[in-house]
Amino acid sequence: MAATSLSATGCSQSLLGTSFYGDYFTKTITPPQQAKVSRKAIRVQPMMKNVNEGKGLFAPLVVVTRNIVGKKRFNQLRGKAIALHSQVITEFCKSIGADAKQRQGLIRLAKKNGERLGFLA
Numbered sequence: 001m002a003a004t005s006l007s008a009t010g011c012s013q014s015l016l017g018t019s020f021y022g023d024y025f026t027k028t029i030t031p032p033q034q035a036k037v038s039r040k041a042i043r044v045q046p047m048m049k050n051v052n053e054g055k056g057l058f059a060p061l062v063v064v065t066r067n068i069v070g071k072k073r074f075n076q077l078r079g080k081a082i083a084l085h086s087q088v089i090t091e092f093c094k095s096i097g098a099d100a101k102q103r104q105g106l107i108r109l110a111k112k113n114g115e116r117l118g119f120l121a
Helices: 059-069 071-096 100-117
Strands: 003-007 011-014
Touching: 059 071, 071 100
Parallel strands: none
Antiparallel strands: 003 011
């Protein structure tokens, strides 16, 4: 892509860009000297990791069980246990007349306690 330059004597083609030159105009425009910085943010994959991993009363038992039954089967069993516990909390909330916000708070509290005790190690 060639740019056109105009001069006092006529038109000519230039590969450097558009400039006017001659007796009246002699101007060179240079771009500012800045380091090129990528505006694209580097995104790190989020990891669901327990901050208390390896800590807690039941953590050693959980780790040994995971190593014996395998990670895939262990996660299936853990998912079933969490679902069952959430159902128990939901039934409890229905029996005492707690609303959905209180039920969600109890489920979050159960998760936090499970992390502290090492069930989610």
